[in-house]
Amino acid sequence: MRILLINPNTTAAVTEQAAAHVRRLIPAEIVAVTGRFGAHYISSRAAAAIAAHAALDALAEHGAGCDAVYLACFGDPGLLALKEVSPVPVVGMAEGALHLACTRGRRVGIVTGGVLWRPMLEEFAASLGLSSRLSGIRAIAPTGGEIARDPDAALARLAAACRACAEEDGADVVILGGAALAGLAERIRPDVPVPVICSTEAGARAVMAAAGLRTGRVPPPATASTGLSPALTGLLAAG
Amino acid sequence: MRILLINPNTTAAVTEQAAAHVRRLIPAEIVAVTGRFGAHYISSRAAAAIAAHAALDALAEHGAGCDAVYLACFGDPGLLALKEVSPVPVVGMAEGALHLACTRGRRVGIVTGGVLWRPMLEEFAASLGLSSRLSGIRAIAPTGGEIARDPDAALARLAAACRACAEEDGADVVILGGAALAGLAERIRPDVPVPVICSTEAGARAVMAAAGLRTGRVPPPATASTGLSPALTGLLAAG
Amino acid sequence: MRILLINPNTTAAVTEQAAAHVRRLIPAEIVAVTGRFGAHYISSRAAAAIAAHAALDALAEHGAGCDAVYLACFGDPGLLALKEVSPVPVVGMAEGALHLACTRGRRVGIVTGGVLWRPMLEEFAASLGLSSRLSGIRAIAPTGGEIARDPDAALARLAAACRACAEEDGADVVILGGAALAGLAERIRPDVPVPVICSTEAGARAVMAAAGLRTGRVPPPATASTGLSPALTGLLAAG
Amino acid sequence: MRILLINPNTTAAVTEQAAAHVRRLIPAEIVAVTGRFGAHYISSRAAAAIAAHAALDALAEHGAGCDAVYLACFGDPGLLALKEVSPVPVVGMAEGALHLACTRGRRVGIVTGGVLWRPMLEEFAASLGLSSRLSGIRAIAPTGGEIARDPDAALARLAAACRACAEEDGADVVILGGAALAGLAERIRPDVPVPVICSTEAGARAVMAAAGLRTGRVPPPATASTGLSPALTGLLAAG
Amino acid sequence: MRILLINPNTTAAVTEQAAAHVRRLIPAEIVAVTGRFGAHYISSRAAAAIAAHAALDALAEHGAGCDAVYLACFGDPGLLALKEVSPVPVVGMAEGALHLACTRGRRVGIVTGGVLWRPMLEEFAASLGLSSRLSGIRAIAPTGGEIARDPDAALARLAAACRACAEEDGADVVILGGAALAGLAERIRPDVPVPVICSTEAGARAVMAAAGLRTGRVPPPATASTGLSPALTGLLAAG
Amino acid sequence: MRILLINPNTTAAVTEQAAAHVRRLIPAEIVAVTGRFGAHYISSRAAAAIAAHAALDALAEHGAGCDAVYLACFGDPGLLALKEVSPVPVVGMAEGALHLACTRGRRVGIVTGGVLWRPMLEEFAASLGLSSRLSGIRAIAPTGGEIARDPDAALARLAAACRACAEEDGADVVILGGAALAGLAERIRPDVPVPVICSTEAGARAVMAAAGLRTGRVPPPATASTGLSPALTGLLAAG
Incomplete structure (x- = not known):
């Protein structure tokens, strides 16, 4: 089991701290990524709104080959958008x-x-x-x-x-x-x-439960866009 | 991990079917028990009310040594009563x-x-x-x-x-x-x-997630009773 | 008007106290019964779950000839199950x-x-x-x-x-x-x-209002069971 | 037991029909009154708004000596206002x-x-x-x-x-x-x-249940007014 | 833009105060009217119920030629009834x-x-x-x-x-x-x-927004009545 | 009155159409801007999430000197984030x-x-x-x-x-x-x-009502960020 852990703020130390905690508890490979742009710490609505974009950007760049996605920010910015476009299960913290x-x-x-x-x-x-x-x-x-x-x-x-x-x-x-x-x-x-x-622990355990569950999947819509990263542009266009 | 799977109706074949399904999917030891009294199949409010008692009775008799309890009836008769008296986590289907x-x-x-x-x-x-x-x-x-x-x-x-x-x-x-x-x-x-x-699968995966989660626990109340099985009398009295 | 007053705990003194209070206020014959098994006093979820079974047991044993049922425990364990199988109106306290x-x-x-x-x-x-x-x-x-x-x-x-x-x-x-x-x-x-x-008074007045109301009735389901009292087995089987 | 039955529309035939039905079923004296002004039949918001005033007017004029008030219009125009100023229990249909x-x-x-x-x-x-x-x-x-x-x-x-x-x-x-x-x-x-x-029957039975219930009462506010009937002016002023 | 400001209590000084405040802020002609009957000040359910009738009475008497109605009592007695019968938009304070x-x-x-x-x-x-x-x-x-x-x-x-x-x-x-x-x-x-x-200001600004909005309108029901003012009788009968 | 109309998708023709419609109806100066990045049309959760960032970006770039902001996308992506950081009232369509x-x-x-x-x-x-x-x-x-x-x-x-x-x-x-x-x-x-x-019309009328309302304002939080446009970086940092 390989889990993409997305920290949608832009502070890598927080990413590492959360990933280390999860690795101690959960028998899975954790691929941990940090937001490419946005607030250093998310503690306002504006910061959370930008983080939703950053989380999508991270999924598009690093999602390949993962079995599930853990949106590791308590407040889950962009959660439903990630679920919409991700080919694998997404659970927020x-x-x-x-x-x-x-x-x-x-x-x-x-x-x-x-x-x-x-x-x-x-x-x-x-x-x-x-x-x-x-x-x-x-x-x-x-x-x-x-x-x-x-x-x-x-x-x-x-x-x-x-x-x-x-x-x-x-x-x-x-x-x-x-x-x-x-x-x-x-x-x-x-x-x-x-x-x-x-x-952090509870969210990770919920990711594990969701990742294992067999269900089937509905394809997302295809969306044309402008001015986004190549990976995100591609993810949206793929549908 | 040892999970007590309680089927609170009185048909052992259903217990076995559910337990076998869970054993195929979940890496845990499954102790499967069937209600000692009540409806053959639970499909009414009266049957469910009696099943709540039967589930408590089963927990008292068979709970020792288990790490979690899976109340394996979709509708979860007695769920909150089981959570109240069980020393380990309980999740309903x-x-x-x-x-x-x-x-x-x-x-x-x-x-x-x-x-x-x-x-x-x-x-x-x-x-x-x-x-x-x-x-x-x-x-x-x-x-x-x-x-x-x-x-x-x-x-x-x-x-x-x-x-x-x-x-x-x-x-x-x-x-x-x-x-x-x-x-x-x-x-x-x-x-x-x-x-x-x-x-049946989803409930079992949720049991696994809940069983692993470290939290701490509050002791239940001690209750004096009459006319119940010795095990249940003891479980209620223990508090 | 004959009302079956069910006290679903196992303390007869509480039954008598409630019945005496109702008899002082309400112009009806009160048949008062006490739970055959369960907690002496109901003050937990587990005790209430068992009391629901005891209330059904009491209805099956003593309900014949009554015009209405008063479930005389504030919290009404088993209320909907009693309504489901009772041939006459049931109101909880x-x-x-x-x-x-x-x-x-x-x-x-x-x-x-x-x-x-x-x-x-x-x-x-x-x-x-x-x-x-x-x-x-x-x-x-x-x-x-x-x-x-x-x-x-x-x-x-x-x-x-x-x-x-x-x-x-x-x-x-x-x-x-x-x-x-x-x-x-x-x-x-x-x-x-x-x-x-x-x-206790208000519940009894509500029973009187419900008992008088003419409405018609839907038959309950028939349920096969194991290990229950003969009267309850019969009530569930009758449908 | 003396019950004031208020029909807040202005059609006396409806008042009589409802009162006759209640008298057949309920062992109480029914004082039946009809709205003094407003719609012949209440079937709009405007008609109901005026009926609330008419119901208060009727209570002020005819309420003396009654033990309870039955607001006998299904939709209960003015219900809370009547409860506020009435010295005896009020129940709407x-x-x-x-x-x-x-x-x-x-x-x-x-x-x-x-x-x-x-x-x-x-x-x-x-x-x-x-x-x-x-x-x-x-x-x-x-x-x-x-x-x-x-x-x-x-x-x-x-x-x-x-x-x-x-x-x-x-x-x-x-x-x-x-x-x-x-x-x-x-x-x-x-x-x-x-x-x-x-x-009509159920409302009357609820009135009987409420009328018998002993509770105590909070006095209403005193309100100065202009242009209302003498009885209503007095009822509002009394507080 | 001509707005009918209805103060449904019977104190003209309050009407004038509210109208003067609105005139200072809003570029519209304000026609201000006071309730013909009811409480001097509305501070109870009974007073509010009567005020609903008074507001309808005022609309019937003074509504002609207005583009919108401002029900200028915080609590909005009769709001939905006014909306039902008014040919122009009504907004409550x-x-x-x-x-x-x-x-x-x-x-x-x-x-x-x-x-x-x-x-x-x-x-x-x-x-x-x-x-x-x-x-x-x-x-x-x-x-x-x-x-x-x-x-x-x-x-x-x-x-x-x-x-x-x-x-x-x-x-x-x-x-x-x-x-x-x-x-x-x-x-x-x-x-x-x-x-x-x-x-008072916010309600007036909302009236302005609602008054300008183009929507279309559904005709109200026609209602026969007794004992009301000639204008209100006519407004209800018109449908 | 100068209103910043933000169309958070990336199709300028839609911006122009909405702005032209508003200009015909509302006596205000309309400054119309289009999203700098994101979906051509917003019709998915992912597109809406990105549009919230784009709307913030547009506010930061073009908000100076405006009296109110009209977020002119029906679904209002980023609405609360805009309200949080904007010095003037924001209303969504x-x-x-x-x-x-x-x-x-x-x-x-x-x-x-x-x-x-x-x-x-x-x-x-x-x-x-x-x-x-x-x-x-x-x-x-x-x-x-x-x-x-x-x-x-x-x-x-x-x-x-x-x-x-x-x-x-x-x-x-x-x-x-x-x-x-x-x-x-x-x-x-x-x-x-x-x-x-x-x-489009109703949203604009609501903007006008909100823009005129005098209230006072609470300052937003100051947020440090990385990788955003200079204007948005500045708006977030200003607090």
Whole structure:
């Protein structure tokens, strides 16, 4: 099994961190790629909109020979567009983590970094149909990028937010969301009274489940375009 | 990995059929058990209500030493009660198949056998929060039990129902639901214009994903009871 | 009018308390029965799942000659299964109380005993379609069983929870829910600024309204089974 | 028990028909009043808006000494305003019939006369929170007023609409809605495969249930006004 | 462009205040009329129900020659009835302000005067389908009438409520609702960290947008009536 | 008033057609720009995802000196990202047309070209909170681009789809959606029994209403990026 892990921001260190975490847990070959253009860290709607284009660009350039695609940004920019054009299954980090968390608890809390993500993730969960399963989203002020640079400084705040999900919002499971937070769940789990899920791990396990599932596939539309990379131009034109 | 597969109806042949299908696809040890009391086939609310008790009874009797539980009845009788008392992760067949199908299509159709299942499954999907992802449920008249006894007779009707999900209801993926229908998806896939998912396979893959996920756990309540099997009395009392 | 009052837990004292309260208020003959097996008090999902079977068992054994069935447990385990197989109208305590409360206020609060009931009752209200009418559910720590054993100790906490429903959650009517709490509403009413409904009374009045209503009936399915009581085996087989 | 039955249209014959039907079924004194101004028959939004005022006017003039109020127009114009100012419980015909029907079936169909009622009733059901319980509303072209003048001419169309609710929309119970249709349910019941509820009867039974329920009451606001009837001016000013 | 501005309460001073505010902002002729009967200020369900009739009465009397109708009461009593019978476009103050606010922010807060308006406005927003866009409604105790008589006394409380919408409820835009509050938004805007919309201005701008839009029109139903004003009798009869 | 009209596809002829239509109707200066890269016509999720980036790119390059932004593609790719970074109000064509249509009818139908738009528009309407106001979306097979090249060939199909919205889906107003369909509404209006709204006109009128509304503004976040155009890099960095 060969999985294309796309980090649609433009910081290679985050890509490497997420890929390393996945490689430790999942018996698959991980091909990890970083966005070619866009925000260094995605923590706004504008950055996410550009990242959707960057993710498509990365799929077109690096998708050949992969069995599945892991869109490894919690918030899943471009998820449905990738699913539309990809010849192999695509699962997003937030998508996979949310669906898997729903099998572990009735009311799912989310903790992440970057306050602008809160409404974006509320809307994303609604787009999955899972609003009624969310107990609430708590976004601490440091963005994922800032947490990645100094995780120790953020641990106490992340744990406090997870506890608040459980004790104030009624969550019976909490997702620690963000590629930049890969691996922190196990460090805060002892301080939280309900299960804590690492989004990077959960998304990867959902990719594995989806990748194995035999289903059949519908071909995408063919689209003529201008001004895109040769690979993306070709992917869109192929249909 | 050792998975307890519980068929909560009282027909051992269905248990064996589902277990054999899972063993072909999933690299895990499958311990398969059949309900000790209740309906031969579950195709009504009363039968499902009794099956929830039977599933708890089976978990109490056979759960020791397993790493996860697969509630292998599409409709998942007793799912939340099992999750409450089980020391290991529990995933239901409909729960797992629906969540996994949501990663494959935007609008999920369900085809199953037994007309009384339709409202029951609508309510189950609503309880998962996934109503907005359903394109519709089409239940053909023969029940799962009848289909299991003569699958060839049902294939054309099942395929027609799957096509109607796609062409009339707008499904872009269809779940063929039911332990008794294990293995039929691949036979009808060529006749359906959208991907067709086998619920027995998808549920099992979701169990595998959930079983591997590290989270932590909250202990269940301790409950005093009367008139139950010794094992179930003990499981409830243990808390 | 002869009404079968089913208490699906296994504590006869609760059955008697609820039946006595109903007999004081409602001009009907009350046949009161207690669950033959299951939890002494129902305050978990597992206990409720088993109680659904016990309620069916009680209906099969004692239903003959009754004009209506009152499922007298606030949370209504097995409600739809009972409706499916019963030849006469069935109303649950929470079902009847919620529908009747909706005619008395726009936003309905619920106060009950046993913290695990909160999510279960939220899901039950959702299954009725009434989530948007709920202002919130406040469950105090003592279970119904504990409150029944020492009601005086719980009165102040129940009244405080009712006030919080009104003053913090915006309820304009509150249901005091639980067979074990029958009769307490009138004692706390003076301390609550909005109307307080006794669930045992309200459920019984809803049973009376439903019992009188002429409608016609659809026959249930016939189901073959194994290992159940002779009466339940017969009820399921009769169709 | 003394019940004020308010027909908020201005046709006394409809008032008498509904009151006579209720008197046959319910052991209570029925004080029946007709709107003092407004549409002869209510079958539009404008007519319903004026009827809300007329219902308040009728309550102010005739409410003294009554134990409960039955707003006997299917669509319940002015329902919440009446509840706000009435010192005794108020139940509307559609409100009571819908809540009671929900105890009889999972999916409730409505058949009535007058095509403009369909969206109005959809919105009314939504305001009760019961949209998810509705299978659909089928309004035949003749209005309630036209059906009342020649019920025999409408019977076949009403029965066909009820059958369509069951067979096409999935209703497992149907309400025949409208004061002007009082008594027709029993004539069409033999031709419909699911239970058929008379809204006039069901509403009255719900009034009885609500009237008996002991709860307590919150005083309404005091409102200064101009140009209204002396009785209504007084009722609003009293608070 | 000639716009009929209907204030459906019976206080001419409020009519004049709202009309003057609109005339300062909008390049249109404003014909302003006051309700002929009903509450001096609308701050209850009963007052709003009567106001719907008064608004229809005003439209019938003064609508001739106008290009659009502005129902200038935040809560829009009689809105759908007016739309039904009016030959020209009708927009309500809350309707127009809410739709326009949704283009300015994702989560819309509402601040108004009169505590009974809160549930009424929640239901109104739900009727528009916009519940999911509301962050919450905060109604301060003084009614619109009281605020109009002494606006300076209310400014600090209104600003505090707007801040709470932003800081506690997550609003990213707030509507200051009420004809009686026309012009106060600009006074409190400096003290609120998110945009503040004047409902009187926003409603008027929405009327202008709707008035210009070319669409075509469906004729209303013809309704026979009794006891109404000659103009309203004629408008209803005309169909 | 100076409005930046952004057509985010890469076909200048569509830009010109939409701009010309708006200039005929709206008293404002229209600065019309075309996407610099992306699909020639947007009729898939991948094309829409890229168009969001192109719209941001266009805003950054051409936004200076404009009073409002009109995102003139029915489906509004990048809408929330544009609102986030734009210093002046932004309204999308589908956003504005839907909100305005809701003031004209209770149930809004949409007719457009390109079958892949149907689920995308359903999701967009849901993101606005307006799903309950939609009667349905009917997308004919030719895409907007194909219709623009030969509008006469599509007129009969568009009119038939609009009639089906009214007669089968219950729409009481229909939006003819798409920049490429600007001006066709008036040609099919005579053949449709309910009002037909031109999305290009309605969106423009909504822009005008939003542009005039005084509110105040919150500054956007500052975002560091790589590989974007100098203007977009600057706009993101400015915050």
